[in-house]
Amino acid sequence: MNFKLASSPHQHVRRNTGQVMRMVILALLPGVLLQTWFFGWGTLVQVMLAIITVVVTEAAILELRKKDFESAIKDYSAILTAVLLAISIPPFAPWWIVVLGSFFAIAIVKQLYGGLGFNVFNPAMAGYVMLLISFPVQMTQWLPPAGLAQYSHNFNDALYVIFTGFSVDGFSIAQLKTDYDGVTMATPLDTAKTAIAQNLTYSESIELPIFDSLVPGIGVASSWISLGYLLGGLYLIKQKVINWHIPVGMLTTTVVCAIIMSIADSDVYPSGIFHLLNGSIIIGAFFIATDPVSACTTNKGRLVFGAAIGFWVYVIRTWGGYPDAVAFAVLIMNMAVPLIDYYTRPRTYGHSPIKTNKRGINDE
Amino acid sequence: MDNNFDDIVKKLENNELWDFHGGVFPAEQKTLSNQNLIAQLPLSKYLYVPVKQHIGVEGQVIVSEGQAVLKGEPLTQSSNPFAVPIHAPSSGKILSIGEHVSAHPSGLPELTIKIETDQQDRWLPLTPMVDYQKQSKMDVIGAICNAGISGxxxxxxxxxxxxxxxxxxxxLIINGVECEPYITSDDRLMREHAWQIRQGIDVLCHLLNPKCVVIAIEKNKPEAIEAMEVACKENSNYQVVDIPTKYPAGGEKQLIQVLTNREVPAKGLPIDVGVIMHNVGTCFAVSDAIFSGKPLVQRVVTVTGGAVETPGNFWAPIGTPVSHLFNEANYNSKAQKQPQAIMGGPMMGFSITDESVPVVKTTNCILLPDAKESQTRKEQACIRCGACADVCPANLLPQQLFWHAKGKELDKAQDYNLFDCIECGACAYVCPSDIPLVHYYRVAKSEIKLEQDEKVKADKARERFEKRAARLIAEQEARDEKHRLAAEARKQAMSDSGNTAKDKIAAALARAKAKKEATAKGMSNADESIAPHKANENSGTKASSNERVQAAIARAKAKKEAAQKALQQTESKTANLEPTEISDTDSADSKVMLQDADVADTLDNKDKPAIDKKAKVAAAIAKAKAKKLAQQREEKEAENSIGYPDNANSAVEKNTKETQSDDIQAENLALKKQRVAAAVAKAKAKKLAANSDQVIADDVTTKQDTLQSLDKDNKESQGLDQKKQRIAAAVAKAKAKKAAKDASQKTEDDKS
Incomplete structure (x- = not known):
């Protein structure tokens, strides 16, 4: 008999990488649907564009690298990257933005580093940051959320704007961006930042219409979308797709920083809840920073990693040049992952606690 | 204090347990095979009994091909403490002793005894030890060892x-956890033979005197728990503890952690934390060995999996080929895409390579998975999800180990404590990328071991090289030193003029030398040995005064040596009296000896009127002795110059003094009777023997034999004419000098 040889164990849990990735994409759905509700069909169009781009790019590069692209596509990791990048981009951004960003994320950030499992940086965030600093105008053209916009738009409008720059009725992006008062709309974080920069107090700035939502101080759309992603994130933790360490570390740190600073001066520094539900921190905490490849792998390390991201988010939001900071914070901390992993190794069974080198601290 | 004995016992009594890190919950599949009684497997026609079935060393095979053996007859024995004997699992005839595919993942052939059973299963007369409590512990332990019991x-x-x-x-923890899915051999054993297991525990308790005995069984075996509880009811010191079902709770370290919260230190043993663990199967075997006198010749094997129609447990004789078990459990090969059989459980078992692989002492299960159970998926890239780290019972970082193992960064893999991996397979079980992590670790471990072995080898080679280099330098130094000393001695001798006896000796010496040289030259030309040739030339050209002193020393010392040899006479009875014959018996030194002996003969022929036969013998003695002495001296000097370079001067002084005193002594010897001289020499020799622990190589000891016999001869001649003696002495001296030169030259050449 010609026996089949296999190494132990001979049993496996049924969940594989593809399933894990699909669960993450599934968990994104509530947030994505809410985002579509508030910002129009553009979101879904961007998602579709991104997915097509990443699949084509990944297949082409794997073909060049003489690797099996079928299984690589089936692991859904590239598609997850596409979805994350697409929902970060303004829904009515021109088509080439998302195509370029997706291509960059897959070709440069992921495949040039060796493909899945080898990329140092989070591909979606690296793609996003590349776009943000290269095309700041296109990347900040967020339309007012539904109910605040002067002009309504449908699926055809979305397609037209994305591919031609003008809606079916001939409105440009700039026109679509105005709210019902005829004022050009910005994101909540941007609005608050600008208002504070104009010497308004925080409490004055949140009286602007964009903050007229269920929780005072939170953007109308942001609050709902954040809650949608939060739901998905909790589902992932429950399913043990992600561990709680990174989200908890990240959100706690940002909120604690915000609370400390707002206690110090509540006129200039927004509250903790403002930071928690505005912007992309929820999706960042549950879906972006938890990207396993570019995050820490030890649980202690994950706490540190999350906390550091939370810290950078707060710092850049408050004192940096950009209104939001999740992408930057994640990329910064991606670089520190090997270091954190090294110093947060768990104590192996039967070994005494790991002594980290404390040289330099006790020298004086 | 969590780890305090009393606290632990208290907790155990309340059934409060600890937990270990990680762990997984694979589908148990135990009910497949644990429904029926353990069946006795019909004897297979052939049994393949591997000589080594345990960790340690194998014994010597004490049976031969064709020999008839009875069941339970030992097949190997050894005095090594780590050896465990094997026994004939049934009666029959030994067909062959040779290589056979092993019950090992590699399947590499190993020494196996093939027995053709006679189907009668006749036991060897058994010697039970029912009164083990009255026996000494060593006897009981010996009985257990002789029964071939290993874990x-x-x-x-x-x-x-x-x-x-x-x-x-x-x-004392009795491990009845059996956490691997599918396997039920311990489960069935506990259910059916709880009483015997308890008896085995009694024996172990008698030997180990544990403060507390814990029988740990996983909760998913309620029948076994009940059976053991009933069996252990009488003894309040025995506690049956049911532990939560989680793989790998049955791992030694994990079970200790669950029960006591103690951790076995890395590279340590359970006894380091006061724990000894034995499997229930081992307890059963101990009971069998002590109360029935039966050695370990069979064990319970679970045959299960989707590809067998009647899964169950069997009492299988050790050595039964697995194909026999396949047949008994009705293996249906159609249920598998490709034949596959696993020895052990699905988590840690290994694929067998051949159906004639035998059941060994550690075989608890044969798993024949059907197509659904054995799907293998393609390895994908690690996404660093850390699921493996979450389930690792050793709290390792499997993803990092994998990274370094795959990248062949073996030192880094060791930094991450690769060797603390127990290969339980939990990491690979949960890996979403289907990476065979354990396989990577095994490869890395064996590579590291190989590397270490090679390093040891290289270190040894380097050490050898360094020692050789040091030795060569030392020898060179010794030679230089010796030459310098010789020069000193020569100067000393030149200033020491006015001794008439010496002059006479010198004259005789010169005369003898001339003759000898002529002969020696001829001889060395005939012989291919170049070294003595050189020595002869040297001796011819060097100043005679030097030779004179040397000769005097040699002569005197030779006598001392003779006396020394006389002390050791008991050794030699076969020595040859004729020097020429010695050359035949001693190949290493034969050249030199032959030459010397011939020289002696030549001299003898030429000086026949003057020198009689006895003198010839004396000459031979002196020559041989001198040669040995020269070597000894050289050795000593070398030692001195290496060990104490500062002593070089004092050594020179000493030598000079020695030369003088030896000279005087030589004269005395010449004038006085040989007997007195021999006595003096003997006394000196004793001293010398006591002082010198530097006895020279083999060739010297062979010479001793000759010297002893020659010395006897010498003593017989003691009553002879003094004149003759004197002449003989002179000749001897001359020869001795030459021999000394030859010898030293030769040793130099040998060494270099």
Whole structure:
């Protein structure tokens, strides 16, 4: 008999990488649907564009690298990257933005580093940051959320704007961006930042219409979308797709920083809840920073990693040049992952606690 | 204090347990095979009994091909403490002793005894030890060792080593956890033979005197728990503890952690934390060995999986080929896409390579998975999700280990404690990328071991080289020193003029030398040895005064040596009296000896009127002795110059003094009777013998034999004419000098 040889164990849990990735994409759905509700069909169009781009790019590069692209596509990791990048981009951004960003994320950030499992940086965030600093105008053209916009738009409008720059009725992006008062709309974080920069107090700035939502101080759309992603994130933790360490570390740190600073001066520094539900921190905490490849792998390390991201988010939001900071914070901390992993190794069974080198601290 | 003995016992009594890190919950599949009684497997026609079935060393095979053996007859024996004997699992005839595919993942052939059974299963007369409590512990342990018992849980560690510990045992843990899915051999054994297992535990308790005995069984075996509770009811010291079902709770370290919250230190043993653990199967075997006198010749094997129609447990004789088990359990090969059989459980078992692989002492299960159970998926890239780290019972970082193992960064893999991996397979079980992590670790471990072995080898080679280099330098130094000393001695001798006896000797010496040289030259030309040739030339050209002193020394010393040899006479009875014959017996030194002997003969022929036969013998003695002495001296000098370079001057002085005193002594010897001289020499020789622990190589000892016999001869001639003696002495001296030169030259050449 010609026996089949296999190494132990001979049993496996049924969940594989593809399933894990699909669960993450599934968990994104509530947030994505809410985002579509508030910002129009553009979101879904961007998602579709991104997915097509990443699949084509990944297949082409794997073909060049003489690797099996079928299984690589089936692991859904590239598609997850596409979805994350697409929902970060303004829904009515021109088509080439998302195509370029997706291509960059897959070709440069992921495949040039060796493909899945080898990329140092989070591909979606690296793609996003590349776009943000290269095309700041296109990347900040967020339309007012539904109910605040002067002009309504449908699926055809979305397609037209994305591919031609003008809606079916001939409105440009700039026109679509105005709210019902005829004022050009910005994101909540941007609005608050600008208002504070104009010497308004925080409490004055949140009286602007964009903050007229269920929780005072939170953007109308942001609050709902954040809650949608939060739901998905909790589902992932429950399913043990992600561990709680990174989200908890990240959100706690940002909120604690915000609370400390707002206690110090509540006129200039927004509250903790403002930071928690505005912007992309929820999706960042549950879906972006938890990207396993570019995050820490030890649980202690994950706490540190999350906390550091939370810290950078707060710092850049408050004192940096950009209104939001999740992408930057994640990329910064991606670089520190090997270091954190090294110093947060768990104590192996039967070994005494790991002594980290404390040289330099006790020298004086 | 969590780890305090009393606290632990209290907690155990309340059934409060600890937990270990990680762990997984694979589908148990135990009900497949645990429904029926353990069936006795019909004897297979052939049994393949591997000589080594445990961790340690194998014994010597004490049977031969064709020999008839009875069941339970030992097939190997050894005095090595780590050896465990094997026994004939049934009666029959030994067909062959040779290589056979092994019950090992590699399947590499190993020494196996093939027995053709006679189907009668006749036992050897058994010697039970029912009154074990009255026997000495050593006898009981010996009986367990002789029964061939090694750990039956999987590792196969010799049981008698574990129970022979002299350390204080706080907990004796009996492992009936059986956490691997599918396997039910221990489960069935506990259900059906709880009483015997308890008896085995009694024996172990007698040997180990544990403070507390814990029988740990996983909660998913309620029948086994009940059976053991009933069996252990009488003894309040025995506690049956049901532990939560989680793989790998049955791992030694994990079970200790669950029960006591103690951790076995890395590279340590359970006894380091006061724990000894034995498998229930081992307890059963111990009971069998002590109360029935039966050695370990069979064990319970679970045959299960989707590809067998009647899964169950069997009493299988050791050595039964697995194909026999396949047939008994009705293996249906159609249920598998490709034949596959796993020895052990699905988590840690290994694929067998051949259906004639035998059941060994550690074989607890044969798993024949159907197509659904054995799907293998393609390895994908690690996404660093860390699921493996979450389930690792050793709290390792499997993803990092994998990274370094795959990248061949073996030192880094060791930094991440690769060797603390127990290969339980939990990491690979949960890996979403289907990476065979354990396989990577095994490869890395064996590579590291190989590397270490090679390093040891290289270190040894380097050490050898360095020592050789040092030795060569030392020899060179010794030679230089010797030459310098010789020069000193020569100067000393030149200033020491006015001694008439010496002059006479010198004259005789010169005369003899001239003759000898002529002969020696001829001889060395005839012989291919170049070294003595050179020595001859040297001796011819060097100043005679030097030779004179040397000769005097040599002569005197030769006598001392003779006396020394006389002390050791008991050794030699076969020595040859004729020097020429010696050359035949001693190949290493034959050249030199032959030459010397011939020289002596030549001299003898030429000076016949003057020198009689006895003188010739004396000459031979002196010559041989001198040669040996020269070597000895050289050795000593070398030692001095290496060990104490500062002593070089004092050594010179000493030597000079020695030369003088030796000279005087030589004169005395010449004038006085040989007998007195021999006595003096003997006394000196004793001193010398006591002082010198530097006895020279083999060639010297062979010469001793000759010298002793020659010395006897010499003594017989003692009553002879003094004149003759004197002449003889002179000749001897001359020869001795030459021999000394030859010898030293030769040793130099040998060494270089």
């Amino acid at each position: 039956m849980g999987g590792a196969g560690f010799p049981t008698h080593i574990k129970i022979g510990t002299t350390k204080q045992v706080e907990f």
